[in-house]
Amino acid sequence: MLSETETRLLGVMMMVIMLGMGASLTFKDFAIALRKPVGVLVGLMCQYGLMPLVAFLLAKALALPPAYAVGLILMGCMPGGTTSNIFAYFSKSQLSLSILMTMSSTLLAILMVPLTLAFYSSGIEGQWQVPRANVIQVLFVLLVPTVIGIALRKWNANVGAVIEMVGGLLGVLVILFLVLSWVPRNSQLLMTTGFPVYAASIGLGLTGFVLGYGLSRLLRQDARRSRTIALETGIQNGPLAVLIVLLTFSGTQQQEVLLIPVLYSLFIVLTSSAVTVWFRRITLREELARDAAKIGALNAA
Amino acid sequence: MDAVSAYHLKPWLAQYGSAVPATLPAPEATSLAAMAGAATTRHAKRTAFTCVLPNGMYGNLSFAQVHAMSDQFAHYLRRVVGLQAGDRVALQMPNCLGYPVALLGVLKAGCVAVNTNPLYTAREMNHQFVDSGAKVVVIVDLFADKLEQALVGTAVKQVVLTKVTDFFPSLVGGIAHAVMKHWNRLVPGHSLQGVHTLPAALQQGTAAAGAVSGTGTGTGTYTETLTHDSLALLQYTGGTTGVAKGAELTHGNLLWNMAQMRAMAADRIVDGEEVVLTALPLYHIFAFTVNFLCMFDAGARNVLVPSPRPVQNLQRAIENYPITWITGVNTLYNALLNEEWFTAYPPRHLKAAGGGGAAMHHAVVERFEKVTGAPLAEGYGLTECAPVVCFQPLHGPRVKDSIGIPVPSTEVCLLDDAGNPVALGQPGELCVRGPQVMRGYWQRPEATAEVIRNGWLHTGDVAVMTADGTFRIVDRKKDMVLVSGFNVYPNEIEDALAHHDAVMEAAVIGLPDSKTGEAVHAYVVLREELVGKVTEAELLAHCKTLLTGYKVPVRVNFRIELPKTPVGKILRKDLRSEALKKS
Numbered sequence: 001m002l003s004e005t006e007t008r009l010l011g012v013m014m015m016v017i018m019l020g021m022g023a024s025l026t027f028k029d030f031a032i033a034l035r036k037p038v039g040v041l042v043g044l045m046c047q048y049g050l051m052p053l054v055a056f057l058l059a060k061a062l063a064l065p066p067a068y069a070v071g072l073i074l075m076g077c078m079p080g081g082t083t084s085n086i087f088a089y090f091s092k093s094q095l096s097l098s099i100l101m102t103m104s105s106t107l108l109a110i111l112m113v114p115l116t117l118a119f120y121s122s123g124i125e126g127q128w129q130v131p132r133a134n135v136i137q138v139l140f141v142l143l144v145p146t147v148i149g150i151a152l153r154k155w156n157a158n159v160g161a162v163i164e165m166v167g168g169l170l171g172v173l174v175i176l177f178l179v180l181s182w183v184p185r186n187s188q189l190l191m192t193t194g195f196p197v198y199a200a201s202i203g204l205g206l207t208g209f210v211l212g213y214g215l216s217r218l219l220r221q222d223a224r225r226s227r228t229i230a231l232e233t234g235i236q237n238g239p240l241a242v243l244i245v246l247l248t249f250s251g252t253q254q255q256e257v258l259l260i261p262v263l264y265s266l267f268i269v270l271t272s273s274a275v276t277v278w279f280r281r282i283t284l285r286e287e288l289a290r291d292a293a294k295i296g297a298l299n300a301a
Numbered sequence: 302m303d304a305v306s307a308y309h310l311k312p313w314l315a316q317y318g319s320a321v322p323a324t325l326p327a328p329e330a331t332s333l334a335a336m337a338g339a340a341t342t343r344h345a346k347r348t349a350f351t352c353v354l355p356n357g358m359y360g361n362l363s364f365a366q367v368h369a370m371s372d373q374f375a376h377y378l379r380r381v382v383g384l385q386a387g388d389r390v391a392l393q394m395p396n397c398l399g400y401p402v403a404l405l406g407v408l409k410a411g412c413v414a415v416n417t418n419p420l421y422t423a424r425e426m427n428h429q430f431v432d433s434g435a436k437v438v439v440i441v442d443l444f445a446d447k448l449e450q451a452l453v454g455t456a457v458k459q460v461v462l463t464k465v466t467d468f469f470p471s472l473v474g475g476i477a478h479a480v481m482k483h484w485n486r487l488v489p490g491h492s493l494q495g496v497h498t499l500p501a502a503l504q505q506g507t508a509a510a511g512a513v514s515g516t517g518t519g520t521g522t523y524t525e526t527l528t529h530d531s532l533a534l535l536q537y538t539g540g541t542t543g544v545a546k547g548a549e550l551t552h553g554n555l556l557w558n559m560a561q562m563r564a565m566a567a568d569r570i571v572d573g574e575e576v577v578l579t580a581l582p583l584y585h586i587f588a589f590t591v592n593f594l595c596m597f598d599a600g601a602r603n604v605l606v607p608s609p610r611p612v613q614n615l616q617r618a619i620e621n622y623p624i625t626w627i628t629g630v631n632t633l634y635n636a637l638l639n640e641e642w643f644t645a646y647p648p649r650h651l652k653a654a655g656g657g658g659a660a661m662h663h664a665v666v667e668r669f670e671k672v673t674g675a676p677l678a679e680g681y682g683l684t685e686c687a688p689v690v691c692f693q694p695l696h697g698p699r700v701k702d703s704i705g706i707p708v709p710s711t712e713v714c715l716l717d718d719a720g721n722p723v724a725l726g727q728p729g730e731l732c733v734r735g736p737q738v739m740r741g742y743w744q745r746p747e748a749t750a751e752v753i754r755n756g757w758l759h760t761g762d763v764a765v766m767t768a769d770g771t772f773r774i775v776d777r778k779k780d781m782v783l784v785s786g787f788n789v790y791p792n793e794i795e796d797a798l799a800h801h802d803a804v805m806e807a808a809v810i811g812l813p814d815s816k817t818g819e820a821v822h823a824y825v826v827l828r829e830e831l832v833g834k835v836t837e838a839e840l841l842a843h844c845k846t847l848l849t850g851y852k853v854p855v856r857v858n859f860r861i862e863l864p865k866t867p868v869g870k871i872l873r874k875d876l877r878s879e880a881l882k883k884s
Contacts, residue, residue, distance in 0.1 A: 028620055032645050157357035157621050158473045164356075165476060 006181060007246045013174050014243055015145045020167010021082050021106065022149020023160040024099050033100050039229070042219045043101040044108065046212040046233040052076045052116040054207045062196040066128040067253070070121055071260035072200050074130060075241050077116045079105035082171040084235035087272045091279035093228035101232045106146060110139040128257070134248045142240070174239050179266050186255075193259065201263035205271050208234030223286070227279050235272055238265030306722035308714040313706035313770025320567040320696035324710045327736075328556035332527035334409045334520070336556060336598055341368040344573060344600035352398045352469070352605045357617035358477050360398050360469030364600070367401050370468075370503055374406025375520040377506030382437055382459045386411035386526065389433045389535065391457075392584065393417040393426070394441035396605035399463035399499050400583050401593065403439045408533060408552075411523040415535045415547070416584040419444045420867050425545070426451035433535050433547055433743065439463060439499070443481075446489035463499040465607050529553025535743050536586050538684035547743035548684045550586075557736040558687040559595040561708035565692045569652045570626070575601035576650070577626040578618060580609035580633060585868050586688040587657055592628055601626070612636040619643065623650040630658040632869035634677065635665050635806065639828070644672050651675040653695055657682060659870040660774060660792045662799045663702050679704055681774060683760055685752065687737040690760075691772055702796075703773045704764075711735035713772065714757065715764055728775050728788075731764040732757040763790075780873055782811030783819050784851045791873065794821060794854060797847040803827050803835040808863050809854065810877045812884075823854040824876055826863060 033040055055076025059069040080102040088098035105112075114132045121129055149167075153160030183190065212233030216226035241261040249257050314323050330336035345365040353359045362370070378384045390407045392414055394400055407414045415433045417426065419441055426447060430438065431454060439461040440448055448460065465481070466474035482488040497505070533555055535547035563570055577596045581588035583605075596603055604622050608614055615637070618624075627648070629637075634656065637643045651673050656666070657680040669677045678695050681704035682688030690713065693705030707713040714722055715729030723729035738758045741749035752759050763775040776790035783789070791809035798807035806826040814820035827835055837857040844853045864875040 026620065028642070028646055032642055035641070035645060153357075157353075157359055157617060158470060161356045161358045162473060162476060165480075 007243075010174065010177075010239065010243055010246070013170055013177075014142060014239055016163075017082055017167045017171050017174065017239075018106070018142045019145040019149040019152070020164050020170065021099075021103060022146040022151075023153045023163040023167065024085070025103055025150065026153055027150070029096070029100070030103075033096075038219075039097050039221065039225055040100055040104055042216050042221055043097070043229050043232055044105060045219075046208075046215055046229055047080060047101070047105045048077075048108070048112045048116055050211050050215060051078075051204075051208055051233060051236065052120050054211065055204055056120040058200050058203055058207070062200055064196055064200060066124050067256035068197055068200065068260055070124055070128045070130065071241075071245065071257045072204065073120045073124075074117060074244065074257075075204060075236055075238070075261050075264050077113050077120070078236040078238070078241050079109040079113070080232050081235045081237040081239075081268075082168065083175065083269070083272070084232045086168060086172065087231050087235065087276045088228055091227065091231065091276040092283040093231060093279060094225055097225060097228045098232055101229070103146075106237075107143070110136060110143060113139060127253075130244065130248050135244060138240070138244050138247060175265050175269060178239065178242060178262060182258075182262050183266070189255075189259070197259060197263065201260050202267045202271065204264060205234045205236075205268045208236075209271075209275055224283065227282070231272065231275065231279070234275075235268055236264070238262075238268060306714070307725045307766065307768075308712070308722055311707075311712070311770065312766075312768060316694055316697060316706050316770060317709070318694075318697060321564050321694065322709055325557075325560050325564060327529070328553075328560050330556060331529070332408070332524055332531065332552040333533055333555060333594065334405070334411075334524045334527065336559075336594075337368070337371070337405050337408070340598050340600060341365060347573060347600055348602045349597065350398055350401055350603045350605055351622065352396065352465070352607065353618040353621070354465075354477055354607070355614040355617065357621060358469070358473050359621075360466065360474065362398050362401070362468055366468075367405065370402045371405035371409055372520050373503040373506035373510070374402055374499075375409035375506070375523060376510040377502045378406065378410040378412060378437065379523055380509035381502070381505045384410060384412055384436060386523065387413060387532065388437075389413045389415050389435040390437045390439065391415040391417045391430060391433065391435040392439050393419050393421075393444065394439065394463055394584075395419055395443075395465065395607045396579055396583050396588075397441065397463065397465045397607055398468040398605070399439070399441070400605070401597075401603075402468070402503075403461070403463070403499065404583075404593075409520040409524060411527060411531075413532050413535060416537070416586075416589065418582075418584055418867060421447075423447040423450040427453065427455065429537055429545060429547075430455040430457055432545075433537075437461065441465060442488050442491075444489075445491040445493065449491065449493060460493055460496045461499055461502050462496050467499050527552060529556065530740075532740070534589075536589075536684050546745055546748055549740040549743050550687050551740055554687040554737050554739060555590060555594060557710070558590050558689055558708075559598055561710065561737065562591055562595050562689050562692070563599070564709050565689075565694065566653070567694075567696045569695050570595075570599050570601075573600040575599055575625045575652075576604060576623050577601050577628070578604050578606070578615070578622075578624045578648075580606045580615055580627070580629055581658075581868055585658075586684045587682060587868075588628065590687055590689065591655065596626070609633060612640060613642075616640070616642050619648055620646070624648040625650050625652045626654070627651065628655040628657075630869045631656065631661045631665055632659075632806070632865065632871070634669050635662070638665065638668050638672065639805070647673040653678060655680060655692075657689075658868055660796075662796055664796075664799050666701065681705075681762075681772070683762075685739045685758055685760075686733055686735070687739065689737070690731075690733050690735075700767075700771045700773075703771045706770055706772065708735075711737070715766060716757075716759070720754070725768060726765055728763045728765050730778060731760045731762045731772070731774070733760065734758070780810075782809075782821055784811075784814075784821060785817045787851050789821055789852050791821075794823065794844070794848065794852060797844055798823060798825060798840065798857075800847065801835075801840060801843045803831040804840070805829075806863055806871070808871045808873055808876055810873050810880070812877070812880055814855070817851075820856075821852065821854040822880065823857045824860050824863060825857055826860050832859075 213230035216229040341364045349364040466478045533552045534550040537545040579592040654677040661679045678693040680692035691704040693699040712734040794809040808824045811819040864872040
């Protein structure tokens with residue numbers, strides 16, 4: 001359970017994060033990306049095609065009760081998280097593609113999230129469903145700071161760059177805040193929570209990484225772009241899901257639905273870090289190999 | 302020299318038309334300090350300098366601010382440090398807001414600036430400080446760790462430390478500097494004693510000025526003895542051949558060259574309307590005279606980019622400001638044309654671009670003009686001439702692959718080894734006479750006598766002139782390759798290679814050969830996506846379609862990159878010494 005104040009604080013922080021994300025790109029960046037839209041399209045396919053389906057199938061396979069199932073599916077339907085950009089930076093993936101995917105999936109969220117959420121949660125009992133109006137309302141409220149962020153960047157590069165940095169930093173802080181304020185108070189719950197919930201919370205991100213990579217490769221993206229898309233697919237906007245749950249449910253119902261989004265947010269930081277270290281190594285190895293090939297050509301000449 | 306030759310008739314004057322005067326009146330300002338004062342009076346409230354970081358963060362200084370701050374720095378140098386007129390002050394920093402403040406401060410103090418490349422090693426710095434006798438060094442904190450070692454045995458009595466983010470809005474500058482220091486770890490520690498930061502130096506200057514005069518903060522007394530013949534700048538050159546020498550450029554040399562450049566640009570530089578992108582470092586003479594001095598005088602907004610490498614660092618600067626002028630070298634333009642953000646959204650307000658420093662490649666010029674719709678005019682100059690000697694005229698038809706025509710009030714002549722003018726169309730050493738030619742090399746009369754003979758500066762570059770007075774550089778005299786007695790000029794071969802679609806950059810050198818005396822060897826960097834897909838045989842076949850047999854390289858070596866100077870000139874001598882070491 002989060003208190004009223006904490007919920008409000010989370011809402012404000014989310015707005016700042018979105019403001020920062022908006023400020024990370026210019027209209028021209030978008031326009032340039034749209035000249036070669038394949039990468040972004042593949043990313044969006046992974047984001048809204050793959051992830052909700054993975055969440056749905058995981059819920060089925062693990063036979064999760066409705067409260068948890070709804071939390072998981074909601075998590076799967078979320079747009080990309082802003083922390084993915086930080087991981088993309090550290091893993092030496094394509095930062096521009098990562099930012100662009102986060103941004104476009106966030107802008108499209110107002111359309112795609114209600115659609116996918118309604119589709120995959122249609123089999124769930126009514127009282128557990130997230131009303132469409134709530135989702136749209138939250139997304140719309142977050143769209144405003146995003147657009148303001150873009151405009152601020154255009155208006156003044158200094159303001160834009162500062163907001164971008166503050167937003168990025170806050171993205172990490174919010175997850176820490178969630179974990180630190182929620183985990184200790186719910187240690188009892190965590191001890192009694194069964195394997196399926198943990199498997200779902202960890203599995204959603206991991207499956208996202210694997211399938212995101214696979215689908216990108218299948219759609220003829222090169223290895224580095226595919227790794228970028230993989231990270232982007234696996235990393236969802238956890239705090240956003242938490243916020244939607246907080247605004248929709250109350251009491252014990254809220255606590256139950258909240259479990260998977262919070263656990264997901266906690267574990268995704270760990271799994272992403274591991275994947276980032278691994279990806280970074282692969283990228284470095286590829287760079288070395290490319291250099292070696294060039295030197296080989298040099299020696300042969 | 303013989304009395305009458307094709308060069309004395311100055312056939313290029315016909316190309317001036319009505320747009321460019323054949324001779325210019327002597328510059329009105331008595332010194333660069335006076336010029337800066339007058340420019341400030343005309344443009345006080347305009348933005349003079351904008352420094353743009355890769356993420357778009359920026360800081361601005363108006364003409365009035367630069368004026369006031371450089372006055373404070375002049376007071377600091379004279380009254381706090383105790384310098385006298387003519388004392389040397391070394392400036393060692395990338396493009397940043399501290400540069401114009403420090404440089405104009407030095408000139409307003411009646412002192413002499415010594416431009417120093419911040420990428421120098423401690424040994425190179427030491428040579429330059431000792432040789433110039435600099436008493437103050439203004440250095441950016443990024444390279445301060447080398448200074449302790451570099452100061453041994455020098456006359457330096459005060460170090461002033463600047464930051465790239467000096468004079469940025471405090472929050473933005475603070476964040477940017479913290480990121481540079483703690484995240485990118487670019488700011489090394491140092492153990493120098495008694496160092497002043499630039500902002501602190503300005504405060505001390507203000508205090509000292511008030512204490513002495515009590516009235517104004519004018520710096521007029523420091524500069525009242527300055528004339529066109531007074532030394533303004535020691536610009537070191539010749540690092541590529543042995544020891545670096547300081548070219549003595551006077552206030553007159555620089556004022557004249559500003560006026561000459563302005564005349565050649567004709568109506569494409571309008572007072573108070575230009576926005577110039579300065580990606581070349583200001584410690585380089587071309588950017589110093591053209592981007593800084595000439596554009597300051599014209600009331601332009603100068604967009605300073607601290608580091609143009611990687612070239613993405615220019616993206617926000619080009620996107621966020623209505624750039625009307627760009628200056629650069631071949632490598633910079635080539636790199637820009639390989640960026641999608643540049644080719645998709647080229648600067649819309651661009652009036653002209655200037656290229657120099659090293660030969661521009663035909664293919665690059667053509668593509669740049671097609672992409673931007675603005676002319677890319679090539680010029681020719683050298684440190685010893687402050688630097689501009691020739692430029693392609695911007696008002697009329699330009700001859701591709703040429704360096705254009707001499708600037709006004711300048712005589713150019715091509716001489717053979719005996720010192721006689723060569724016949725029209727024949728290659729000869731390019732020699733210059735004009736008000737921009739340096740006084741000589743600092744404390745090196747022999748070296749001066751070697752290059753300035755009978756009043757003519759001998760450039761060491763081989764050129765030809767056409768009947769209409771257009772000049773074309775054939776190559777550096779010393780880079781020429783002698784294949785079985787035939788002269789091969791590397792530029793021609795490099796240009797042929799650059800015409801191949803897969804080639805991003807090429808360099809050509811001569812190496813000893815048992816059969817032909819010397820043989821042509823090429824070093825090629827392929828476009829990234831084509832690495833490994835193009836063979837040596839393919840490139841040789843391509844060369845054969847464009848070049849006579851003896852000019853075709855015997856070898857094409859593939860490289861990831863080519864050795865370059867900080868401004869991007871390819872260092873053929875490094876390739877040569879490397880190859881000679883191997884064999």
